[in-house]
Amino acid sequence: MRKYAGKILILLFVVVNIVLWLSFLPPDNGRRDFTIKIVSEVLASSAIILMACILFLATKARVLEPLFGGLDRMYQAHRQTAVVALIVVYAHTLTIPVLADGSVGTTLGGIALTGLIALAVWALLPRIIRAFTTYGQGLVAKIPPSYHLWAKIPARYHLWRWFHRLIGLFFLVGIAHLLLVDSLIRRSPVVFGYVIAVSAAAILVYGYKELCYSVAQKKAAYIVQDIRKLSSSALEVTLAPQQTKLSFRPGQFLFVYFDDERFPKEPHPFTISSAPHDNHLRLAVKACGDFTHAMYAHLRAGARAFVDGGYGMFDYRSGGKQQIWIAGGIGITPFLSWMRSFRGTLEYDIDFFYNVRVPEDYLYVEEIQQIAAQYANFRPHLSCTKQDGYLTLDNIMASGKALAECDIYFCGPLPMRETFQNQLRQKGLSTSRLHFEEFNFR
Incomplete structure (x- = not known):
């Protein structure tokens, strides 16, 4: 229930808005479209409240993490709230008695709507393309090659x-x-x-984040001490x-x-991947990706690094003994990070399943075996898909x-995660015991 507290809080902001409208209705001006105008403005003000919540979530404020169950789920709520806000804004435009009167205010409303829709399409396009290529593979061949080139642009993290x-x-x-x-x-x-x-609170938060945050925030300064190539595509940065x-x-990210x-x-x-001590x-x-490929090819010892963290609530110590x-x-x-943090007596009984695509992808096997010996x-x-087939719940059982x-x-x-979730459902087991992070901030 605790991980839904943040979403419930967002909903309460909107509910308060609606309750206030019902409790403090403006006087009837006698126009025939009065009721529909009330509905339209309730939708508009609700959309503004939702957009304000989006700006609050974009701050990455650690105080909000426990309300959502981690920064990853904060970003997920951010994305979901944005979609709902756009739907509410669109509903508002459908109920406006006079859609366009040429005034400055109306023009600005059109600009805001167009801009928000464009940003939403930009953000969601990689997901749409991914879903399309997954479930509509027969149609992909019919798409012009030039489209595939443009489809890669929204996926660029720095542009997004x-x-x-x-x-x-x-x-x-x-x-x-x-x-x-x-x-x-x-x-x-x-x-x-x-x-x-x-709205004013959201604007202040947005202004601080964009104008002052990078200066005021104390990022930890580090030096790249060592670069170790672990495989043809993986490296370890110290x-x-x-x-x-x-x-x-242990288990957090930065x-x-x-x-x-x-x-x-x-x-x-x-x-x-290291331990806190x-x-x-x-x-x-x-x-x-572009950034990680650049790290593999160009990052060298001696480079300065600035880190911000730790974030996330992925922690095995919050679970049961088995x-x-x-x-x-x-x-x-x-x-x-969890294994390297073991100290003294391990109070949990753990079976660790490590699956890779090919044997060359195994990392830290010797260290894992040394920890297991203790x-x-x-x-x-350990399992390799090429040699052992896909890892399934039956293998785990x-x-x-x-x-x-x-x-x-x-x-x-x-x-892989979706496969395990489906297999849990097929066996009549709850997916609530499967803990994971939504390591996708788009």
């Missing part, structure tokens, strides 16, 4: 991040629209005061603190950017664990 910052500007345009049109909300001081107060060590919990002209000055998220940070990275850990490929990183109740199970009594922690590719 830059355009995403414009959401605050379009929010400001929407507020200007509210103030300039002949609206009923201004005849209801309580409702107007509530909407303006929430960071040494220049002054204060980053504080984090945002890092490198003070190197070959890298964009933008933070990227990576799971920390270690003097250095260790990041295991697989080259699978546990199953499942890592797919580079998804081993949070489990490495803890009898930690049992690793063969270890002797009763799945219904276990907390299952997963980190790996999305299709």
Whole structure:
């Protein structure tokens, strides 16, 4: 229930808006379209409240993390709230008695709507393309090659991040629209005061984040001490603190950017694979995007790095005594941090399943085996898809664990996770025991 507290809070902001409208209706002006105008403005003010919540969530404020169950789910709520806000805005446009009167206020409303829709399409296009290529493979061949080139543009993280910052500007345009049109909300001081107060708070947060955050925030300064190529596509980056060590919990992630002209000055998220008591940070990275490919090819010892964290609430210590850990490929990183944090007696009974595509993808196998030799109740199970086939729940159940009594922690590719979720449902088991992070901030 706790992880839904944030979404419930967002809903309460909207409910308060509606209740205030019902409690403090503006006086009837005698126009025939009075009722429909009330409905239209309730929708508009609700959309403004939702957009304000979006700006609050974009701050990455740690105080909000527990309300959503982690930063990953904060971003998920951010995305879902944005979709709902756009639907509400569109419903508002359908109920406007006079759609276009040529006034400045109406024009600004059109600009805000167009801008928000464009940003939403930009953000969702990679997901639409991914779904289309997954479920409509027969049609992909009919798409012109030029489209495939343009489809890659929204996937560029730095472009998405830059355009995403414009959401605050379009929010400001929407507020200007509210103030300039002949609206009923201004005849209801309580409702107007509530909407303006929430909007003003969101604008202050947005302004601080865009203008002052990078200066005021204290990012931990590190130096790249060592680069170790683990395979043909994976590397380990060791960071040494220049002054204060980053504080984090096992399994958390951080945002890092490198003070190197070959890298964009933008933070990227990576799971920390070292333990909190270690003097250095260790990041295991697989080259699978522009930034990580650049890291694999160009990052060198001596480069300055700035980190922000730790974030996330992926923590096996919040689960029961009987546990199953499942890592797919580079998804081993949070489990490495957990294993390296073992101290004294291990209070949990853990079967760790580590699956890779080909044998060359195995990482840290010797270290895992050394840890297993120290803890009898930690049992690793290694499998390779090319040699052993896909890892399934049946394979896991063969270890002797009763799945219904276990907390299952997963980190790996999305299709692999969805497969396990489907297999749990097929066996009549609840998917609520499968814990994972939504490691996708788009």
